[in-house]
Amino acid sequence: xxxxxxxxxxxxxxxxxxxxxxxxxxxxxxxxxxxxxxxxxxxxxxxxxxxxxxxxxxxxxxxxxxxxxxxxxxxxxxxxxxxxxxxxxxxxxxxxxxxxxxxxxxxxxxxxxxxxxxxxxxxxxxxxxxxxxxxxxxxxxxxxxxxxxxxxxxxxxxxxxxxxxxxxxxxxxxxxxxxxxxxxxxxxxxxxxxxxxxxxxxxxxxxxxxxxxxxxxxxxxxxxxxxxxxxxxxxxxxxxxxxxxxxxxxxxxxxxxxxxxxxxxxxxxxxxxxxxxxxxxxxxxxxxxxxxxxxxxxxxxxxxxxxxxxxxxxxxxxxxxxxxxxxxxxxxxxxxxxxxxxxxxxxxxxxxxxxxxxxxxxxxxxxxxxxxxxxxxxxxxxxxxxxxxxxxxxxxxxxxxxxxxxxxxxxxxxxxxxxxxxxxxxxxxxxxxxxxxxxxxxxxxxxxxxxxxxxxxxxxxxxxxxxxxxxxxxxxxxxxxxxxxxxxxxxxxxxxxxxxxxxxxxxxxxxxxxxxxxxxxxxxxxxxxxxxxxxxxxxxxxxxxxxxxxxxxxxxxxxxxxxxxxxxxxx
RNA sequence: CGGGGUGUAGCGCAGCCUGGUAGCGCAUCGGCUUUGGGAGCCGAGAGUCGGAGGUUCGAAUCCUCUCGCCCCGACCA
Numbered sequence: 001x002x003x004x005x006x007x008x009x010x011x012x013x014x015x016x017x018x019x020x021x022x023x024x025x026x027x028x029x030x031x032x033x034x035x036x037x038x039x040x041x042x043x044x045x046x047x048x049x050x051x052x053x054x055x056x057x058x059x060x061x062x063x064x065x066x067x068x069x070x071x072x073x074x075x076x077x078x079x080x081x082x083x084x085x086x087x088x089x090x091x092x093x094x095x096x097x098x099x100x101x102x103x104x105x106x107x108x109x110x111x112x113x114x115x116x117x118x119x120x121x122x123x124x125x126x127x128x129x130x131x132x133x134x135x136x137x138x139x140x141x142x143x144x145x146x147x148x149x150x151x152x153x154x155x156x157x158x159x160x161x162x163x164x165x166x167x168x169x170x171x172x173x174x175x176x177x178x179x180x181x182x183x184x185x186x187x188x189x190x191x192x193x194x195x196x197x198x199x200x201x202x203x204x205x206x207x208x209x210x211x212x213x214x215x216x217x218x219x220x221x222x223x224x225x226x227x228x229x230x231x232x233x234x235x236x237x238x239x240x241x242x243x244x245x246x247x248x249x250x251x252x253x254x255x256x257x258x259x260x261x262x263x264x265x266x267x268x269x270x271x272x273x274x275x276x277x278x279x280x281x282x283x284x285x286x287x288x289x290x291x292x293x294x295x296x297x298x299x300x301x302x303x304x305x306x307x308x309x310x311x312x313x314x315x316x317x318x319x320x321x322x323x324x325x326x327x328x329x330x331x332x333x334x335x336x337x338x339x340x341x342x343x344x345x346x347x348x349x350x351x352x353x354x355x356x357x358x359x360x361x362x363x364x365x366x367x368x369x370x371x372x373x374x375x376x377x378x379x380x381x382x383x384x385x386x387x388x389x390x391x392x393x394x395x396x397x398x399x400x401x402x403x404x405x406x407x408x409x410x411x412x413x414x415x416x417x418x419x420x421x422x423x424x425x426x427x428x429x430x431x432x433x434x435x436x437x438x439x440x441x442x443x444x445x446x447x448x449x450x451x452x453x454x455x456x457x458x459x460x461x462x463x464x465x466x467x468x469x470x471x472x473x474x475x476x477x478x479x480x481x482x483x484x485x486x487x488x489x490x491x492x493x494x495x496x497x498x499x500x501x502x503x504x505x506x507x508x509x510x511x512x513x514x515x516x517x518x519x520x521x522x523x524x525x526x527x528x529x530x531x532x533x534x535x536x537x538x539x540x541x542x543x544x545x546x547x548x549x550x551x552x553x554x555x556x557x558x559x560x561x562x563x564x565x566x567x568x569x570x571x
Numbered sequence: 572c573g574g575g576g577u578g579u580a581g582c583g584c585a586g587c588c589u590g591g592u593a594g595c596g597c598a599u600c601g602g603c604u605u606u607g608g609g610a611g612c613c614g615a616g617a618g619u620c621g622g623a624g625g626u627u628c629g630a631a632u633c634c635u636c637u638c639g640c641c642c643c644g645a646c647c648a
Binding site: 014015019034143146261263282299315316322331478509512514530 | 572581582583584597598605606607608609610639640641642643644645646647648
């Protein structure tokens with residue numbers, strides 16, 4: 001491709017709105033341009049990268065035995081009403097009416113459509129197992145789109161759906177996808193980690209997320225430094241707290257804590273370690289308010305709270321609402337004498353002589369103990385684990401905390417959709433069986449951003465070979481020098497004929513501009529034709545990574561020498 | 572959805588407080604000189620000042636409403 005004939009609008013300055021590296025570089029390198037909040041046009045260079053990711057995904061899916069289809073982006077409401085998701089799915093679902101005033105949505109996912117297809121077309125167990133996938137534009141009306149392509153509203157996704165007769169079949173389909181995903185992310189040159197994930201309100205047996213490790217990642221993942229345990233924050237379990245020894249229970253005492261609101265203030269005031277305080281959090285649920293208890297230094301995980309209460313979601317009310325429910329300001333909220341249902345974190349089971357709010361403005365209780373001073377509540381996993389805690393799985397390792405970008409998710413759906421929508425076949429006995437489903441997503445466009453987050457330096461992008469828009473950027477230093485032009489043209493043609501993807505920078509720009517842009521665009525190799533070295537009969541080959549810089553003589557041996565480097569395995 | 576910020580030429584910004592009809596840098600176009608890490612000089616084009624309404628002789632500037640974009644927020648007792 002010729003630079004001067006291609007729209008590659010590089011920016012010298014950083015776009016002010018872009019917060020993360022990938023967003024900045026995608027704009028600066030001319031890969032994308034914004035159209036509205038969370039929606040982008042892919043320009044020629046960006047599209048090439050997107051297609052690279054697509055191709056890798058497609059190959060590995062095909063190799064894993066999945067069949068590619070393409071489903072409609074626009075879906076009728078009836079299907080969603082049938083699965084029950086029309087009312088359940090929130091505002092993320094973009095809904096609209098067609099000219100006949102029939103309700104539609106722009107598909108954020110395709111369980112309903114594929115289930116409808118399979119129930120119509122697959123009748124016999126002999127047609128199973130089956131796995132259908134598509135690579136398609138999805139739209140989710142995110143609360144807050146941000147970070148450019150990373151969390152856009154419109155994005156390119158690969159979604160796959162497996163259908164099996166029984167659980168064992170699903171397990172096998174799931175494993176096949178899991179393995180395919182590992183190959184896909186490896187081929188994309190990404191450092192990633194598969195983690196156990198919360199299955200949330202959808203239920204189901206197991207689920208793994210694939211995260212690209214990056215500081216800018218929006219998700220927190222927890223892993224053990226000894227064993228292979230890894231989970232996202234919503235799922236990560238803490239090791240059980242040991243029973244507290246000693247301190248024979250002393251009498252509960254009520255103490256004035258005027259003006260002390262936060263846990264830290266109260267702890268300081270009472271001269272107690274924060275760990276000896278119990279914080280009481282009021283959450284709102286469809287079934288009414290619930291009081292959640294955590295150790296003073298812990299933080300609540302909302303997903304865990306929702307799971308513990310067996311609800312799709314819980315919300316934290318604002319101060320006024322909370323005070324209304326509790327009958328007391330938030331700083332003095334506590335479980336003793338509370339009429340609200342109480343759920344405490346596992347960790348509090350063995351806590352003795354703790355302090356908590358007295359349910360009376362400006363008062364706290366000291367030396368509180370379960371059973372003696374208040375009923376033993378139900379216990380559940382409510383809190384976020386923290387780095388450095390012992391691993392619950394192996395017991396010897398310590399938990400580590402990383403930031404991750406979720407690029408893939410595999411999920412055993414079970415019969416949630418197949419049951420609701422009647423996806424059944426006849427088994428070998430001739431009786432009807434409801435199929436069990438799995439679903440498997442990959443954020444194709446997000447991978448492009450994630451790859452940049454992991455592969456860049458101060459000067460720009462450093463594409464992994466497999467994703468680079470071009471393997472080589474050929475810089476023609478002076479397009480007015482006929483000798484240089486002839487040499488560059490010949491190289492351009494012969495490299496292309498040899499199957500190398502080349503971007504020929506034939507712009508009439510100064511050398512500095514071309515060098516800067518080459519760094520920014522980040523193709524793995526740069527070949528310079530012109531200037532001093534050309535006068536000596538040489539061209540210069542450099543790697544973007546900086547580990548290669550050599551002069552090669554122009555002539556018969558040049559092309560083979562170039563091809564050798566291009567095809568070598570060094571990244 | 573709440574809170575904050577911001578909207579002036581393609582991009583980055585100044586001007587607004589204190590009303591008098593728009594400017595700077597980069598980019599673009601033309602010319603000359605330059606030519607190995609984002610060149611210099613000269614000249615040119617380009618802006619409904621996000622939109623609507625109001626105040627005023629006069630509004631980018633003051634007031635009201637509205638829209639877009641960006642950031643923070645369900646973290647906490």
